[in-house]
Amino acid sequence: MISKRKAFLGELIAECIAVFIIIIFGDSVAAMYTLYDPSPYKQAYWGVCIVWGLGVTIAIYVTGAVSGTHANPAVTLALAIFRNFSWKKVLPYWLAQVAGGFLGAAVVYTLFSPVIDHYAVAHSLDRLHDGVASGVFFTHPGDFVSPLHAFADEIILTAMLVMGIFAITCEYNTQAPQANSSALIVGLLVAAIGACAGYLEAWAINPARDFGPRLFCFLAGWGNTAIPGPLNYWWVPIAGPMAGGVLGAGFYQFLIRPFMPSAKRSA
Template identity: 65%
Template sequence: MGRIESENISEDSPLPLKGRLIGELISEMLAVAIIITLGDSAAAMIILYDPSPYATAYWGVCIAWGLAVTLAIFVTGSVSGTHANPAVTLALMLFRGFPKRKVLPYMAAQVVGGFIGAALVLQMYGPVIDAFNATHELTRAAGGASGVFFTNPGLHITPTHAFWDEVILTGILLLGIFAITDEYNTVAPMANSGAFMIGLLVAGIGASGGYLEAWPINPARDLGPRIFAFFAGWGSSALPGKDFYMWVPIAGPLVGGVVGAAIYQYGVKPFQNREEMAGASDADIPA
């Protein structure tokens, strides 16, 4: 998300092709691990503590997720471009020339990163989770404190409705990312400020729609922790989830990401800076 391009390391790099790809996959894994470790920790703070430090300051949770994304970009952007999201990787392949051979490895690395991040969160908050479940007469198998790790539909939200929510929210995410990282967009953030803007974009989406289904907008953000939780005692409440909910945070973002990226590529980009581009063409014409 930090640096969108078709190849993230120059072909002139002394590293062999296989070595470069391994570095990119480690980068993607690390990026998602950072996001989940910090983001799911914020979720733990709002769910497990009473009174919650975020009870009257939900924006703080959104900012925590946004800053986690910004940090991930700063740490890994120079290696892999910090997709950190299968929806981003898919959109880049379809619209910005990202190599098809890297798509599945990137997605797998992102899911592994989510798994690792969730493991780190359980290491930190395990005793608090167990105390919370005991206090509320819940168990992991029954889904107790599951919202720390993976997303669930909010009040009055069915899985089908949640799918369309995620199409819309992830569409906005990719629309924003494509605009922010477009080198020909003359009003896009300059230099490294793009990382902050993408983080604020994630925070803004959470502030606007987070209570619907915890705004996954990223299949790896939900699936990686969900797989970990399955093995850590949450069982079927994680996979496949109540009402087979696990498909929603995967399919919704993938579809929405393509839609949002397509809107930018075909509905905005062809018409940007028309007058400036025409002026530059005229200037290039010999007298």
Template identity: 70%
Template sequence: MTGQHGFRGELIAEALAVTIIITLGDSAAAMLILYDPSPYATAYWGVCIAWGLAVTLAIYVTGAVSGTHANPAVTLALAIFRDFPKRKVLPYVVAQVIGAMIGAALVYQLFGPVIEAFNSAHGLTRAGGGAAGVFFTAPGAHITPVHAFWDEVVLTAILLLGIFAITDEFNTQAPMANASALIIGLLVACIGAAAGYLEGWPINPARDFGPRLFCWLMGWGESALPGPGNYWWVPIAGPLVGGVTGASVYQYLVRPYLPPHAHH
């Protein structure tokens, strides 16, 4: 698999990976938001583990083709620290966002009637942001957009610190080979369980922006883009800054001190 054929496969894999993640993850969000009583009302970990296992599945399906970045923050960090080709960064990100839009469309297909019923029952409209939380993130109680930005820097730093450690072939404590997909999924679930109520733990620009763009096209309008308080940029910028930060912590504060036979 060389040249254009191989690269096309990588882009398809990235789009497919994010489609899987959003289809399952946003469906879990729909289960949380649209039903009363919610199946997750006192079992929020269920939402977290659904997102995490969606990531695990995406890695198992596409990892051998593209490496399953499935997240622009991951792509950026790999380009800076792990020799991922710079020319592939933008195409990968575009594929990831397209995948997120497809995933949102599938969730809309699945839960469309429930969304309509939810909005009419609560006197909400799409333009007013009704059921928007199914698709994309928003700041929770007491959280301003600027505070949310810094939250996402910290949380995505933890994500990339973990991913870099888990996928470092020279790290003798890392899970080997195929176990890493499950551990990365659990890491995503753990971040959600630890801090998901702050602003929905996007930790991935494509995860938020793709569904937001889809909703903007489907009648959510300004409640999706730019969003209340012009919020749309936060789940993009925070994770990008945080991802590079977390990767830096691993590269400079951990990797140089691995056992000497390991790193070159």
């Protein structure tokens, strides 16, 4: 029998690995989109979205039985507030998730470093002042989007994500997919959000997905380009998703879940 301490360690390892997997797939497809000309994805943006989504799906299949695959501090916070996830585990989960993002970015950098260097030379850029890191590793506001507007966007998009996750995993929702297919639906939800709004600010919707790679880039030589980033942007992909996750979860818990027929019978 596994002790509670060992089981909790397994949960943290699983959360780290989950974000690690997501970043390896997601940042790699971002590199394919950004660094190659012609890009295989510039005219097929859905391919970028579906790779991010499938990264989430694979992460859930690999780690879900151990930790539940939060893989997102906003999801962990929402579960603690609305679904009795232990508050003692929240901060360790967040740290494990950020560590997974950091390690995933390190692997993506290992894969694509020659291409990054070539891109910088070809476009007369240097590492401290180029847009390569923000295009590959972490998010940034798109055309015509201010940081404050991006903050509002991230609240809305993450609310949609967490509302969907709460619906998909609700025990009273008879229309939710079964356990063995829910991972695919969550992945498709991530892909759909990216397809409809990804150009706004690269749809972070996950503080660990952004801050882990951003921290790696800060230490790897991008410096102020990563943290605090242009226009002091670094806080937006953290605060926006955190607020949005709570909003989306609350929306489902108070406006949808109480009216499920099976929930009313249980009450």
